Amino acid sequence: MSISLTTPYAKEAYIAQLAVKRAALLTRKVSEEHLNEQSIDKQDHSPVTVGDFGSQAIIINAILKNFPGDEVVGEEDSALIKEKKIENLIYTHVDTIQQTDAAHESELGRISSAEELCNSIDKGNSKGGSKGRIWALDPIDGTKGFLRGDQYAVCLALIVDGEVKVGVIGCPNLPHSLRDSGSKKGGLFTAIKGHGSYFQDLNESVSYPLNTSTNISVHNEYSLDQARVLEGVEKGHSSHGLQGLIKTKLGISQPSVNLDSQAKYCALSKGDAEIYLRLPTNPNYREKIWDHAAGYLLVKESGGMVTDIYGNDLNFGYGRTLNSQGVIAASKTVHSSIISAIKSIIGEKGEKLEEYC
Numbered sequence: 093m094s095i096s097l098t099t100p101y102a103k104e105a106y107i108a109q110l111a112v113k114r115a116a117l118l119t120r121k122v123s124e125e126h127l128n129e130q131s132i133d134k135q136d137h138s139p140v141t142v143g144d145f146g147s148q149a150i151i152i153n154a155i156l157k158n159f160p161g162d163e164v165v166g167e168e169d170s171a172l173i174k175e176k177k178i179e180n181l182i183y184t185h186v187d188t189i190q191q192t193d194a195a196h197e198s199e200l201g202r203i204s205s206a207e208e209l210c211n212s213i214d215k216g217n218s219k220g221g222s223k224g225r226i227w228a229l230d231p232i233d234g235t236k237g238f239l240r241g242d243q244y245a246v247c248l249a250l251i252v253d254g255e256v257k258v259g260v261i262g263c264p265n266l267p268h269s270l271r272d273s274g275s276k277k278g279g280l281f282t283a284i285k286g287h288g289s290y291f292q293d294l295n296e297s298v299s300y301p302l303n304t305s306t307n308i309s310v311h312n313e314y315s316l317d318q319a320r321v322l323e324g325v326e327k328g329h330s331s332h333g334l335q336g337l338i339k340t341k342l343g344i345s346q347p348s349v350n351l352d353s354q355a356k357y358c359a360l361s362k363g364d365a366e367i368y369l370r371l372p373t374n375p376n377y378r379e380k381i382w383d384h385a386a387g388y389l390l391v392k393e394s395g396g397m398v399t400d401i402y403g404n405d406l407n408f409g410y411g412r413t414l415n416s417q418g419v420i421a422a423s424k425t426v427h428s429s430i431i432s433a434i435k436s437i438i439g440e441k442g443e444k445l446e447e448y449c
């Protein structure tokens with residue numbers, strides 16, 4: 093597989109890489125200046141920072157400059173910015189990054205006022221759905237990890253008629269190898285439907301045609317007893333209790349690696365682990381499409397499987413959320429055994445799921 097200028101969605105992937113990189117520059121700056129420690133609580137009590145808002149503005153502005161007819165499902169909106177009167181503060185940081193990244197101004201454009209910044213953020217209000225070109229954007233996934241100085245990711249995917257076609261994820265803090273904590277940090281992961289998945293150092297410049305020198309793939313050789321498992325850090329986002337029961341049932345004894353954000357999909361896609369378990373903490377919770385679209389394509393293009401907890405495919409054309417419970421991503425070697433183990437615990441149709449939430 094290779095990617096040329098005529099590969100479908102190559103241009104979209106290139107603009108997505110540039111935009112994610114520019115947003116990651118901002119999140120790094122916010123983190124270095126300890127601004128990430130000043131979070132604001134949203135209505136659902138989850139945190140949001142200057143980094144989340146600025147990243148969403150930068151990426152939406154870049155996408156709509158290049159693809160003006162497209163829609164965006166973005167996680168954030170500007171209501172809290174206006175309420176807290178922090179438009180100018182965010183704009184100042186965004187503009188510094190625009191100056192640092194001036195080399196890409198002709199491709200990504202430039203936001204020129206605090207008002208424009210809020211307008212850009214609010215263009216992430218698409219309802220999603222199964223028709224047309226819709227981008228799913230998580231400007232900072234793993235905001236709680238970002239606040240702790242741990243893992244987080246800038247995630248962007250293009251969905252066309254309900255199917256994910258492009259996924260780009262920037263992970264500023266992810267070591268190049270999970271087994272070597274001394275390895276370089278910062279990765280940019282890219283997948284194009286039908287054309288594979290690729291890794292590059294986040295600090296390297298991106299190119300057009302895309303840099304495909306480092307093709308990545310899921311590690312398919314380990315059997316279950318050797319498999320390495322990824323789980324989230326936050327106990328409120330996935331059921332660590334149920335995940336523990338599943339691991340015991342499968343005979344997995346190695347401790348899990350706990351990472352915030354879609355960095356879990358990234359680690360799986362480059363063969364640093366074989367299983368990602370995300371069992372619901374509430375049977376009624378529906379996962380947001382921006383939390384999974386890019387990672388889903390990345391793992392699939394790397395030769396892995398991604399389904400809900402019953403083994404069904406994920407539907408990214410349903411709206412702003414999926415209409416299914418949890419996520420199981422794994423190598424093809426072990427995926428079906430995990431689904432069987434889950435069903436043996438919670439029942440074929442999840443009749444007993446509530447007992448474990």
Ligand SMILES: Nc1ncnc2c1ncn2[C@@H]1O[C@H](COP(=O)(O)O)[C@@H](OP(=O)(O)O)[C@H]1O
Nearest residue numbers: 232233234235236324326328329352353377383
């Ligand atoms: N009850 C819940 N169940 C599953 N996911 C949840 C959740 N509450 C919040 N989340 C999502 O979990 C994401 C982080 O995932 P993880 O725990 O794997 O790092 C959050 O993304 P944000 O950080 O972008 O808000 C948020 O959307």
Ligand SMILES: [Mg+2]
Nearest residue numbers: 138139167235
């Ligand atoms: Mg959030």
Ligand SMILES: [Mg+2]
Nearest residue numbers: 230233234383
């Ligand atoms: Mg998220």
Ligand SMILES: [Mg+2]
Nearest residue numbers: 167230232233
């Ligand atoms: Mg987020």
